Amino acid sequence: MTKTIGKLGGQLGLLIMLLSGCSATTTIDEYRPTDQPIVLSGDEKVVILGRRDAGHYETDREFIECVSDEVTSGGIKVLPEQQFIDAIYPWFEPRTAPKGLPRLKRLMQQNNIKAKIDSLSIRYLVWLDGSTETTGKGGSMSCAIGPGGGGCFGFAQWDKLSVYEATVWDLDELVEKGKLRVDSEGTSYLIGVVAPIPLLTPVKNDACGSLGNQLKLFFSIK
């Protein structure tokens, strides 16, 4: 009996050790000129857009949707990205989207653009810029199949790093209201003991959850 409990305890310990190895390390840096949250009143909405002008990467839509869902869960009204881009076409395409406030000011001087943004009740625009990349790989895994069955043997691991930056623009006052940066990293494992057992670290999900939660704190609803 004592032997069985000891064996179970050992297996449980190993499982906990393996699972704890699958958590991501996330750091958030925040800059804003004041501690006070931005107050959203009435029907005022936020739109969260991904930067897509870089050559070697683009902020993926899945991540934008994930952050939008997090922010929406705090009761903040978020206009879907594609709906905004289509409504204001072609001024937020990769070629034409404003990269800085001077260009945004010039865009907002156009009566039809200002009127469209007002009609959509968008007060704040959040730019998300970043990507998730695999930074290192190691180990090897080989799988084989034969008449008697098959299986995989070996061990593989890979490191992932998510770096995203959020910049909040006020479309009414045409100023920057703050910046957030999230860095999340972790290692995932694949253990091949007949069947391949993946132990995945949700680096991107962690970055999304942390960024979304922090963005929620930027805003408060009147």
Next chain:
Amino acid sequence: MKKIGGLILIVLLAGCSSSASVKITSSFPSVLSEPKPINASILIEDSFATYVGTPNKNTQIDIGASQVNLLNSAFSGLFDNVDFVTSLDQVTAETDLIITPSVIEVQLSTPSDNYLNVFEVWIKYNLDIQAKDGALITNWFMPAYGKTPDSFMADKEKAIEQATIIALRDAGAKLMLDFYRIPAINDWLSRQNINQESQSL
């Protein structure tokens, strides 16, 4: 039995072929713009309306109908009155500009070409722009570019379609952003005494 085996082999080998035939059918949003008081006739030749790009011998991209749809929206954002005509006989006396778009080339780059995890599409347009008397104002080369965010596990045809739609949207953006910046168009506008400020984005 041999026939079935042969058939399975053919099906498997066909599955390995890298040919792709894509037809773009998506619609494009209306442009948000203040058009200038110009009457323009857009001459859509049959070769443009039915254009199928062949960036390589295994790939066909049918962009004819969708690019007409896109230009319909984009030119309406540039000019107060736009007539789409299929021959010069249909151009009315009120027309100020006659524009004939054509596709010079469609280029495709796949992950195996560019060693990136994306599909890229370039569409190179030429706009032949004439005054109402038929005098050539300029031939404007207008390249447009689109790429997929990521091709991981993506179906090749879907990825090419996605990159082409982004390239077509980019063509609309390029047209809206740069048309009135073409030096020859700028000169022509100043001769016509038409306000040049509304499109100075």
